[in-house]
Amino acid sequence: MSKKNTKYIFVTGGVTSSLGKGIVSASLGLLLKSRGFNVTIQKLDPYINIDPGTLNPYEHGECYVTEDGAETDLDLGHYERYLDAPTSQNNNVTTGKIYQTVIDKERKGDFLGKTVQVIPHITNEIKRRIKILSKQNYDIIITEIGGTVGDIESLPYIETVRQLKWELGEKNSMVIHLTLLPYLASSGELKTKPSQHSVRQLMESGIMADVLVCRTEHNIPKDQRAKLAQFCNVSLDNVIECKDLETIYEVPMYLQKQNFDDVVLKELDLKNDKEADLKDWKTFLKKFKNPKRTVEIALVGKYISLQDSYISIAEAFKHAGASLETEVKVRWVYSGDITAENIKETLNGVDGILVAPGFGDRGIEGKVLTAQYARENKVPMLGICLGMQIMTIEFARNVLGHAKANSMEFDTSTPDPVISIMEEQKNVVDKGGTMRLGAWKCSLKNASKLYDIYGAKNISERHRHRYEFNSDYLQEFEKNGFLATGTNPETGLVEALEMPDHPFYVGVQYHPEYKSTVTTPHPLFKAFIKACEKK
Numbered sequence: 001m002s003k004k005n006t007k008y009i010f011v012t013g014g015v016t017s018s019l020g021k022g023i024v025s026a027s028l029g030l031l032l033k034s035r036g037f038n039v040t041i042q043k044l045d046p047y048i049n050i051d052p053g054t055l056n057p058y059e060h061g062e063c064y065v066t067e068d069g070a071e072t073d074l075d076l077g078h079y080e081r082y083l084d085a086p087t088s089q090n091n092n093v094t095t096g097k098i099y100q101t102v103i104d105k106e107r108k109g110d111f112l113g114k115t116v117q118v119i120p121h122i123t124n125e126i127k128r129r130i131k132i133l134s135k136q137n138y139d140i141i142i143t144e145i146g147g148t149v150g151d152i153e154s155l156p157y158i159e160t161v162r163q164l165k166w167e168l169g170e171k172n173s174m175v176i177h178l179t180l181l182p183y184l185a186s187s188g189e190l191k192t193k194p195s196q197h198s199v200r201q202l203m204e205s206g207i208m209a210d211v212l213v214c215r216t217e218h219n220i221p222k223d224q225r226a227k228l229a230q231f232c233n234v235s236l237d238n239v240i241e242c243k244d245l246e247t248i249y250e251v252p253m254y255l256q257k258q259n260f261d262d263v264v265l266k267e268l269d270l271k272n273d274k275e276a277d278l279k280d281w282k283t284f285l286k287k288f289k290n291p292k293r294t295v296e297i298a299l300v301g302k303y304i305s306l307q308d309s310y311i312s313i314a315e316a317f318k319h320a321g322a323s324l325e326t327e328v329k330v331r332w333v334y335s336g337d338i339t340a341e342n343i344k345e346t347l348n349g350v351d352g353i354l355v356a357p358g359f360g361d362r363g364i365e366g367k368v369l370t371a372q373y374a375r376e377n378k379v380p381m382l383g384i385c386l387g388m389q390i391m392t393i394e395f396a397r398n399v400l401g402h403a404k405a406n407s408m409e410f411d412t413s414t415p416d417p418v419i420s421i422m423e424e425q426k427n428v429v430d431k432g433g434t435m436r437l438g439a440w441k442c443s444l445k446n447a448s449k450l451y452d453i454y455g456a457k458n459i460s461e462r463h464r465h466r467y468e469f470n471s472d473y474l475q476e477f478e479k480n481g482f483l484a485t486g487t488n489p490e491t492g493l494v495e496a497l498e499m500p501d502h503p504f505y506v507g508v509q510y511h512p513e514y515k516s517t518v519t520t521p522h523p524l525f526k527a528f529i530k531a532c533e534k535k
Contacts, residue, residue: 005172006134006137006138006139006140006141007139007140007141007172007173007268007270008130008140008141008143008164008168008172008173008174009028009140009141009142009143009173009174009175009176009264009268010143010145010161010164010165010173010174010175010176011024011025011142011143011144011145011175011176011177011178012145012149012158012161012175012176012177012178012202012207012209013145013147013148013149013177013178013179014148014149014150014177014178014179014180014194014195014198014199014201014202015148015179015180015194015195015197015198016148016180017147017148019178019179019180019215020178020215020242020248020251021075021144021145021146021178022043022074022075022078022079022144023078023248023251024176024178024213024242024251024255025041025075025078025079025142025144026041026075026078026079026081026082026083027082027251027252027255027260028142028176028255028260028261028264029041029079029082029083029142030082030083030252030278030281031252031255031256031260031261031276031278032139032140032261032264032265033083033085034276034277034278034281035261035265035272035274035275035276035277036272036274037139037140037270037272038137038138038139038140039083039138039139039140039141039142040079040083040085040087040091040133040136040138040141040142041079041083041087041091041141041142041143041144042087042090042091042092042093042130042133042141042142042143042144043072043073043075043076043079043091043092043093043143043144043146044093044094044126044129044130044143044144044145044146044157045073045092045093045094045095045146045147046094046095046145046146046147046151046153046154046157047094047095047096047146047153048094048095048096048099048153049094049096050094050096050097050100051063051070051071051072051092051094051096051097052071052072052073053071057303057306057308057309061074061306061308061309061311062074062077062308062309062310062311062312063464064076064077064312064514065437065438065462065463065464065511065514066086066087066088066089066091066092066438066462067086067088067438067439067462068088068089068438068439069089069437069438069439070088070089070091070092070437070438071437071464072087072089072091072092073092073146074308074311074312075144076091076092077311077312077315077514078248079091080514080517081315081319081516081517081518082252082517082518084517084518084519084520090129090132090133091133093126093129093130095153095156097129098122098125098126098129098156099122101125102116102121102122102125103116118156118159119159122156123156123159123160123163126156126157126160127160127163127164130143130160130164139270140268140270145157145158145161149177149198149201149202149205150198150201155205158202158205158207159205159206161175161207162205162206162207165207171267171268171269172268173268174210174211174264174267174268175202175207175208175209175210175211176209176210176211176212176213176264177198177199177202177209177211177212177213178213178214178215178242179194179195179198179199179212179213179214179215180194180195180214180215180216181194181195181214181215181216181220181224182194183216183217183218189224190216190218190220190221190224192224192227192228192231195212195214195228195232196228196231196232199212199231199232199233203233208233209232209233209234210234210238210267211234211238211239211240211260211263211264211267212228212229212232212234212238212239212240213240213242213260214228214239214240214241214242215242215244216241216242216243216244217243217244218243219241219243220239220241225239225241237259237263238263238267240255240258240260240263241258242254242255246289247285247288247289249281249284249285249288249318249518250285252278252281253278253281253282253285256276256278261276280518280519281518281519284319284322284323284518284519285322287322287323287325288318288321288322290325291321291322291325291326291327292325292326293324293325293326293327293533294326294327294328294329295321295326295327295328295329295351295352295529295532295533296328296329296330296331296349296350296351296352297317297328297329297330297331297350297351297352297353297354297529297532298330298331298333298346298347298350298352298353298354298370299313299314299330299331299332299333299354299356300333300335300338300353300354300355300356300366300367300370301332301333301334301335301355301356301357301358301363302334302335302336302356302358302360302362302363303356303358304332304333304334305334307332310356312511312513312514312516313354313356313384313513314330315513315516316512316513316516316521316522316525317330317525317529319516319517319518319521319522319525320516320521320522320525320526320528320529321529322521323521323526324526324529324530324533326529326533328529331350333346333347333370334363334366335355335363335364335366335367335370336362336363336366337366338363338365338366338367338369338370339366339369340369343369343370343373344373347370347373347379350379351379351380351532351533351535352379352380352381352382352504352528352529352531352532352535353370353373353374353379353380353381353382354381354382354383354384354387354528355367355370355371355381355382355383355384355386355387355390355391356384356386356387357384357385357386357387357464357511358385358386359386359409360409361409361410364390364410367386367387367390368390368393368394368397370390371383371390371391371393371394371395372394372398374505375391375394375395375499375502375505378502378503379535380503380504380505380528380531380532380534380535381504381505381506382504382506382507382508382524382525382528383506383507383508384507384508384510384511384512384513385463385464385465385508385509385510385511386465387507388469388496388497388507388508388509389407389419389467389469389507389509390507391482391497391505391507392418392419392469392477392482392497392507393405393406393407393418393419395477395480395482396416396418396473396477399480399481399482400473400476400477400480402415402416402418404416405417405418406418406419407419407420407467408420408421408467409421409466409467416473417470418469418470418473419467419468419469419470420467420468420470421466421467421468436463436464436465436466436468437462437463437464438462438463439460439461439462439463440460440461440462440463440488440495440510441458441459441460441488441489441490442458442459442460442461442486442487442488442489442495442496442510443457443458443486443487443488443489444456444457444458444459444485444486444496445483445485445486448483448485448486448498449485449498449500449504449506449527450485450486450496450498450506450524451485453523453524453526453527454523454524455523458489459486461495461508461510461511461512461515462510462511462514462515463509463510463511464511465509468493468494468509469484469493469494469497469509471492471493471494474494477497481499481500481501482497482498482499483497483498483499483500484496484497485497485498486508493509494509495508495509495510496508496509496510503531503534503535504527504528504531504532506524506528508524512524512525513525
């Protein structure tokens, strides 16, 4: 253990998946942080992928990237947005990583000829990963366990929690179990039975839940609450209601009203008289719920039928919009449906356009048409990652006259590869974890729109891509009015392009949405929304 006696909170889920363990964990983290505790949150994911980097967004939503270049679960985005603090590769653990580490050790002979088993070898590795963060002197580490109690995949994690609770000793750890109380319209009542079964299943694994958080569409009547307490072995105060709310940003206050943070501190035997200071949070919510203006922005992408694929962008709009007292309505547009014939009708009336990141050639031509429409009709546009590359392709084709210009990602034999693969990427065979990832420096040109937006010459932003702007074309681009105003100081790679004679036509190779939080909205999103308001 570290010098400081770190306390551990384990968050498990039952009855069904997607109950919002991530939001509850993030909300608890915020409440504890606002009372002066040094808190971090980690996610244990039961899937066997090493990370979500190679997963289709339809499988698992957005892949979130940390400062140190880890491709992680989208819940880490929630943790950062709520805690306003960066996470790292140690904050996301997968079964794939656990088994890979254990198998590598076995191949090296580290287990001295022993038979390698789930207990103790796999559970020991999970323990090691959970405890790594304690070296950074956190007061409290919240560990969210993905999946649902009873899943075969989750069993090693649940067993690890059982062992840790025993090893850490009384009052040094606790378990919060999140369940669903379904509402039966025919009988007009909430049913507690699924939660009882879920808690019983947890007990069969040797774990007693200390707190029960119940997801529900309706308020829990007193008698139902008492029933849950009695059947689930928790005290009445430790049955917490988590109702469906208008926005996820109301959850911390809703939980605070039920003394959720006090209940947790009591369970961990932590004394603290400081009231949770949520002033900034409340200010954000007030502005978010009472906007003075509205803008509509078309988000053009290829995964829009699962909006979790672009969750960081959607949340960044909320943060920046609230700070400007502007409601941002998002029009979700599937780029595969856009044609030259229907583009006017599809994008009619929008105040701005964001062309989203992505991989692969599906829906690309629709995005190119979108960039052309925004450029020619002076509609404010922000292109992120692939979005910037699309702007590059469109400009090369329609302004510079390179009719077959393309990215080497979509056409390896294009005569004009305005987007080409990075030299060090040419011989890469493995797809996972091999892109340009994490925080990279960027130098902005004086007297550029981006310099004015950031108010700084040197910035750092997070990346996730394999292809880059081909600098062989840079002179031609700049001569014709599409300027590279952001470059990497070490490599000279183009990071950002902008058009001075356009209200807002900016493409960035990085992902600004990853750094936007409730209390520090991203300046690029604020500037983009302001430009949309002017339109």
